Amino acid sequence: MRLYRRNYNKAGKYTEYVFKIPLGLELKDFVDKHGKFKDGLNNRSARRINLKDFRNLKFDATLPKQIRAILENRVQLSKEIEMEYDGMLIMRVYDEGLQQSYDLTPEIIKAAKSWQVPLGVTLKGQVVHDFEKGPHILIGGATDMGKSNILNVIITVLLSNQPEDVEFTLIDLKGGLEFGIYENLPQVKNFATNAEEAKTALENVKDEMERMFNKLRSTGKKNVKALGVTKRHFVIIDESAELSSSGEQDREEKALKIECENLIKDIARRGRASGIRLLYCTQYPTAETVSSQVKRNLITRICLPVDTATASTVVLDEGGAEDLPLIQGRAIYKRNRCTQMQAYYISDEIIDKTVKPLIRIRPRKEERYVPLRKETPEKGGSYTTRFEET
Template sequence: MASVNNTGCKASRLLKVFSLRIIKDGGAQEDPFELGERRWWLMIFEVASSLLFGSIAVYAHAQKDGGMSDAQKLQKIFANCGLNKKEDGRVVTNRLLRKRRHSWGTEYIYRIPLGNSLEDYEKKIGAIQDGLNNKRRQLEVNLKAFPHMKQMLTKKKIHQKQVELSYDGTLHVKVYNHSIPSSFNYSEISENLHGWTVPIGMDRENMTFHNFDKIYHMLVGGATGGGKSSFLDMMISHLMQQHPEDVRFTLIDLKGGIEFDRFRDCRQVVNYADEPEDALTVLQNVVEEMKKTLGRLKEMKARDVIAANIKERHFIVIDEIGELASHKEVSKELRAIKEECEYLLSNIARLGRSQGIRVVTATQHPTVDVVPVQLKRNSDARLCFRVDTTSASMVILDAPGADQLPEITGRAIYKRGSVRTVLQTPWMTEKEMDEVILQNYIEKTEEAAADEPPSRNDFALFEETSLSH
């Protein structure tokens, strides 16, 4: 009963506190207890009202200074970047045709002025993205701090919006509300992979894979420290793990042997080179293997290894292809060796796919004279990490964009056909790679003497056949 009475007393006091009582001159004196409690509640009310009206003021300022919609911001960005055109004395703007909302964000579709190209907008993608993220801040109340009256407001930055551009007769500007993950571990891949499929990376929502039995060769580029070599290590380890009995590798490591040496004694590695002279020998070995496989296919009357149900696949992985560029070589003898390597590689890429040969070529110096034309032409899959210049991006992707990638290790653009996807490539830890290598390590004894390499005129395999198309 005592507690009930106390509760009743407190309730009556609260009623008195919140009652409007105006005591004029000559009125009664207030109880000191009631006066103190009233002042405490008035202080709370004052703080709360200050927060409310302060929030309204901040919101009004935001609306005035930076509260434009993304569509309005895009129009201003286009104008400030010089993407509008003058025609007959009037300004022709980028006309917004449609706006589509998606689970990932918003897509804006524009009719662009005559004379503009997709490349013009891709060169400005950094300005477009930064402009959309300009002054994007919000205020939120930290309720846990409220009882202690400390740090009542905290600033929290909204997720950075990211932009992708494409063109199909109209310009599509995709504004994503969520960023691509800045790191992604190989062990996080939950999909059950089949065939000759390799994980390429994660975009904002989905995992992207590459099937080497559909697109046979891949060109990889990227500046130092971008994640190119880590991707190659992951790919080799993945293929060893998935196909320990059926995959074979020719590894050509022209960066002093520092990248692929860890795989050298794995049973799947049938050829290894770390100097141009050795590269020539191992490429000649691959040609001999191609001849044997071609003979098997003829006997089976099959067009390729897939039709013949031959399980083995042979991957030639080269890092750094620039070291085989003959035009840079001063030594006459080495220049001849490198010319031969370029010749062999170009023809292996052109003819080897039917015999189960897959070529993955990497460079950190993407220039037009580094990658052999025939090799690039037959590499329908491209993966480009961040590069320093637009021209370097053009060499790998035939489009700009890789020069605009953020400085995040593992961030790349994957191109398959005409479709380009920005993604985060998976990272395989040293421990994970060591486990794969340990399972496939063999202690090599005496190496068999290498066969005498055939002369260049002996490569009848490189004549045009029905298998080369």
């Protein structure tokens, strides 16, 4: 292979190599050997002197030994490789890979604009997801790999930056333990912990969606942004596998879950125009728990470590997540292409500081929605918009 260019990027801390791919080979041939390239780069250690260690020297008989240890200190290399193709093979070798943790700070939260949410860090920089451009997200990953932390990041950032305009339907099918802290917020319009409650919550969301579609049709607008509506309603389903009808033996329970599945499919298909955003999450990514109809409308994907290539394919439509290191928060974020990231870690302290003032200042209303059927005239007539003071 002929090397056309080699540059070191000081700001990005990487060396970029540009090659011409020989005839008969393609990018996939190199991507498939990513692990071998990485192991070859990191099969040795490098000397690293930390000047701060000199501050802790003890001036006694062991001083020469201490200085020798500092000067001879070696660390295992942890270089990382990225590859892409634009007519030439571009390989970037980063001096260091991703850290195992990056804290979400108030400064990072405040820097996010409009409906943007900072999700994590890649080798190239920050991942910021814009829910106006990618309204729905499919999130999958094995147990205890950081899925709930990502959801807490999204909820907290939205509450912090859009407290007047954000609304939530939280369906927590793990007993309400993950989302319990948010239950009494005025922004939470529906809260469910089982299939029966989930059905009611999803029906409420569908009623809201239909009301907005009626308004859009009557005004000739195509979506809520064109209509000037600033509110956005986020439907977050944690552990959607609990709503899967596949394998359910009880007839009534199966019928109930089928209704939930149909409601979710409808929200995924039509929710965008009406200002509804769907976050569909599961720790059991299979073809049964993540239907093709839902996947088609959830373009953005986040996959944390999974145990098989099949599970990775269910979430990402390709393998890769099965090879992620078993680090909480390590994930593949996919919009147009897959990018490995380390999700931000959000502390309970930041969540509490965001949530508690909202509960105290704006107490929860008991009445949520007026069902659509009570507002729709039986024959003809016109639609009347009713405003209620909260």
